[in-house]
Amino acid sequence: MPDAPIHLLVGTSKGAFVLDGDADRGGWSVRGPYCDGWPINHVVGDPATGTMWAGGGGDWSGAGVWRSEDAGHTWELTKLTTGQMDAWAANDPGFAQMIGWTEEPAPFGDGFSQVWSLARVGERLYAGTKPAVLLASDDDGRTWYEVKGLSDHPSRPDWNPGGAGLVLHSIVADPRDPERIWVGISSAGVFATTDGGVTWERRNDLADAAQDEPADHPAGPSDGQVGLCVHHLEHAASDGVLYQQNHYGVWRSDDDGATWRAATEGLPSTFGFPLWAHPRDADTVWTLPLNGDMEGRFPPDAAAAVWRSRDGGRSWEARRDGLPQESCFFTVLRQAMSGDRQEPAGVYFGTNSGSVFASRDEGDSWDEVARHLPTVLAVEVLEPRG
Numbered sequence: 001m002p003d004a005p006i007h008l009l010v011g012t013s014k015g016a017f018v019l020d021g022d023a024d025r026g027g028w029s030v031r032g033p034y035c036d037g038w039p040i041n042h043v044v045g046d047p048a049t050g051t052m053w054a055g056g057g058g059d060w061s062g063a064g065v066w067r068s069e070d071a072g073h074t075w076e077l078t079k080l081t082t083g084q085m086d087a088w089a090a091n092d093p094g095f096a097q098m099i100g101w102t103e104e105p106a107p108f109g110d111g112f113s114q115v116w117s118l119a120r121v122g123e124r125l126y127a128g129t130k131p132a133v134l135l136a137s138d139d140d141g142r143t144w145y146e147v148k149g150l151s152d153h154p155s156r157p158d159w160n161p162g163g164a165g166l167v168l169h170s171i172v173a174d175p176r177d178p179e180r181i182w183v184g185i186s187s188a189g190v191f192a193t194t195d196g197g198v199t200w201e202r203r204n205d206l207a208d209a210a211q212d213e214p215a216d217h218p219a220g221p222s223d224g225q226v227g228l229c230v231h232h233l234e235h236a237a238s239d240g241v242l243y244q245q246n247h248y249g250v251w252r253s254d255d256d257g258a259t260w261r262a263a264t265e266g267l268p269s270t271f272g273f274p275l276w277a278h279p280r281d282a283d284t285v286w287t288l289p290l291n292g293d294m295e296g297r298f299p300p301d302a303a304a305a306v307w308r309s310r311d312g313g314r315s316w317e318a319r320r321d322g323l324p325q326e327s328c329f330f331t332v333l334r335q336a337m338s339g340d341r342q343e344p345a346g347v348y349f350g351t352n353s354g355s356v357f358a359s360r361d362e363g364d365s366w367d368e369v370a371r372h373l374p375t376v377l378a379v380e381v382l383e384p385r386g
Helices: 084-091 093-099
Strands: 006-012 015-021 029-034 040-045 052-058 062-068 076-079 114-121 124-130 134-137 167-174 177-186 189-193 230-235 242-246 249-253 259-262 272-277 285-289 306-309 317-319 337-339 347-350 356-359 367-370 376-382
Touching (some): 006 356, 062 114, 084 093, 124 177, 189 230
Antiparallel strands (some): 006 040, 006 376, 114 124, 124 134, 124 167, 306 317, 337 347, 347 356
16 A cells, blocks of 8 residues: 555535545545635546646636645636626726736636536546536636537537536546546536547447336436436446446446446435446446435435445445435435545545545444535545555
């Protein structure tokens, strides 16, 4: 096990936080909030350099990506779009002086309101936005350009927003080939590129037409396709294997997302947001089901459990040790579960009630390592690579 500390990168509705743990993944301490209290939808880090990036924003501030090169102690903003604040400041010199505003053009105007997802792929940094656009940066997030191959996809006129809007929330890559990337968009489905974003294919077909049975929800599979309201996407440890949690269940693909088969049987509900795949075992995956989209979006029976599969989603087991089993009404959002690469693998998740839970034994037991944070929107891990 590495001697260096481990960091949990936590995006919240009131800024970014960093949880510092020791080499044994204990002794957690909380620092923050950072990023001027912006809503931060995602925070990621580069294990090679320690650089961290935080993406977020909103109607008031506009969208942007913050960067830290000192383990998250100080942050610099690259603003991408304008918000209501800019309009106010432009017309009110006193307000502009009060907030230290200067008139600088935003490279994307008012084209989107938030950055929702970030991913380091090789030497390139990617960002997904709301409304759904994929951006890329070749200089560590200082400047950005639009990945036109996805924006100009022929299906674009048919993309429909989910409950949170038309959001590009998942960006995953083949760790062996940075040209191979998949994105998840609510509610347009999964898209893949094999040439670094020049061209894209829509990949939402069912593996078995028999799965295309009448669903009791409009987001269920139909017309030979898995439901397009994808909530989260993960690339597993083996070539070709991906998992997704969508509005109507957990699904697995063994052919790079070309086709999908249901992996929900054994779970207490078809609805949920987060998902995480084991870093070495393609058949091990974790999710946290909620009771339903119209039933309150909390753990079934108000008793928290992380469900784990060891056989690729064919069967599931609930892991509850250390999690609240009475009057538990929190929600775990789509980017609020992640894990580390140690042995055994650690698993982490955050809640909309401001807690972060950690497991050092692949989900068998859990500890609450932070509480009373703002609404947790995302949890990622930055750890040394040995």
